[in-house]
Amino acid sequence: MSFVGEADDWISELPDEILVHILSLLSLKEAARTSVLSSRWINLWKHTPSLCFDAQQSLIDKLYLDVELLESERLKYVKWVNSVIQSHISPALKEFKIRFNLNKSSSKAITQWLEFAFSRKVERLELDIKTRHGSSKYYCFPDEFLTLTNFRPPPNFQPASHSMLVAAGFKSLKALVFKFVRVSGGAIEFLLHNCPLLEQLIVHESNKLSKLQVCGSSLKLKHLEIVHCCPGLESLKVSAPKLTTLIVTTVTGLLLENVPMLVNVSVRCDPDSISIKRLFDVVLSRCISHMHTLYLGQYSCGFLRGEMDEICDLPKMPNLKKLVIEYCGRGHESLIRLAALIRASPYLEEFVLQFNWSTLPREDRQIEGAVANSPHHHLKIFKFCSYYGSANDVELLSYILENCIVLEKIIIDPDFVWFRDKLEVEETARLNVKQKLAPQVPRHIELVVL
Template identity: 40%
Template sequence: MYVSCLDFYAPEALDKVSPPEPWTKEYDILCKRERRKYVKWVNKVLQSHKALALDGFRIYFDLTKSSRQSIDKWLQYAIDRKVQRLELNLLEHGMFRHRSPDCYTLPVGFLGLRCGKSSDVGNPRAVIDFKSLKALSLKSVNVSGEVLEFFIYNCKFLERLVVHDSGDLITFKVSGPCVALKHLEICYCNNLKCLNVCSVNLVSLKTTRAQKLLLKSVPMLANVYANGLYHDIVGDVLPRLSCCLSTLEVLALGFFYNEATQLKVWRSELPQLTTLKQLILNISARGGKSLLRLVSLIRAAPNLEKLVIKLNWVEEINRRRRKLKKAVNYPFHHLKVFELSGYYGRTCDLELIKYFVENAISLEKIIIDPRKPCGFERLLMDWEIKEHKVARAHAKERLKGLISSHVELVIS
């Protein structure tokens, strides 16, 4: 009754509302019933809760604007107790965005704003005091740029802001050295036309709309995640990061991989990322063709210490054998850790591992993870658990003779 962190995450209930094939009327009835049960559960807990302050408050369930009154009350409850970390994750089935008209909308009345007008930013008449906030995360919640700017400029301790799947976010500007924000994450907001970040001491930035990014004077920016179409990474995304390439220590890129794409062009166009210590490649791929063309991209970071490749195959697993291909040898003098997620024992997986075993001179550890990269929490299906077990056994068998004894092999 006196805990300072309330985390309303219900994985079993979310598993029940996973969408069936085909969609049925009975499924809609099930969703409505589970939503009512979830709302009742949260209300019951809050009625008996006695703590006067909250460090954290998280709502994590498939909810829509139909639960607006309850969500409004929960928000008020958390803010009244000067919550420091607030999260609303209302994704459909815990995984997908709701249609924007169905999404819960953050009420501007809480902020004292008049329909989210930008003229009100910095001139708060808030009904509730949000100033204790240090971290705010909103997923599948409609929120405008003006409302987000209210939080940025009126919450002097707000260091982390996460917004996913907001249909109302069109433009958003963060500027000024007095802003406390250190970590900004704006993802899957498909209506976003402009994300302007200027003269702030941002440390990390993640966006899936990098083509809409305007970045200037961010001297502390060391960690960036960006994704886009494959050919856009060099032609559009990286040029937008040009002002911080000399300070980057961690860079994550997400794209769809096609072996036919001429990655050797990347090598000639990419700047040398001399300060980069960690490179993360989130790759969607089809088929079992070679991934060795990625080496041309990885070579742009000569001082790399950790390389993480996360593979998301968009078709069923295929372990057909073929002859191993080779890429031009290139010594990685500083690479100590190589991690491969989404390993299934395909020939292309083995090619990558073999290449870095032979070319990473200072390699100390290889981490193999058969789990498919996932951006959300969920329970695994029985067939997934079985497949992971098969992949782990395959890795132990195939990699034992491939990796030298001085390199630690970790199969997670």
């Protein structure tokens, strides 16, 4: 930028509200550092409505392995958060985020932070406290917060205790993220029904969750993510008229009822837990006709072991635009069966296949025989991650090249994260792309190799 230095000090003359707005766009550390600039700036950062206590990822990774360092850094982190919230002035918080390796030993502090956040009418609350110890050491969300269910402050009410402030404060919540926090289904249901503005609910790794009902005609909830809460989670019932996005890692016990707006679905589940046919016909039957994007993860055995007839008989997905399949196998599995999903989605525009295989040499398997030609008129982009160039890879690619008549782009990502000697595998894959695949791709289709 062509700014002239040594200018008049116009910036310090801007009104407080504008300067606070500018500072709220910086990280907490950078915003607070401006207090050193001059006396004009000393308290401005304390009014920013966003408190994100983000530790650097590199530090978090390091602490995962180094127990002694972890103890001292943990104390330091707790002290940091405590000192900031003591001096912070803003009466309302848009965001309050804790992200560090913490466990039960810091429970008292964490509960106080939650009280602080609720007392400041927090809108977005995130508690991401991954710890290397087992789930028994996770911080437990205190159910005491929920005891004042029907508390209505009278006019001119002077709060006598902290928890009453808290009771009024959590009603501002729009987004709630709990990762590595033990939280019960009852607590979540309480929050769902007492936070009239809640649009986003994300819970990862809570083994205290056994039954959860996300149900209510007045729910504003748009985004629901219940990830890695098994084996505890037995049932999850969802009936939320505004819900657009659902991300789950278990389908056992998943029951979708009133979900007319649900268009983005991501399902990851253990192999063998359910067949693709049953997933589509039963679990997703309420949204299959209006889904825009579908992510199917770790769908290895269940998908492959299904009878061919069953796979060909999938219900149509007339609104599906993007399909992502993360597919785990040994390497020699037939991929051509996946074409059934393309045929079931006549308006599909983008198809991503992440083929996670891990065994070399890859045997060339018997090609399954001719697959009926079935022209597809909308698929434009096909991305193939971990393409190696074996017969089964080639078979699927040839099918797509032959049938997808408006295909514009093929993206090959030869990244083999599952391999120890991934460079060697990658080299072979790149050679196969160059020598065998590239000559087959017509000129009007762009071939991108990442």
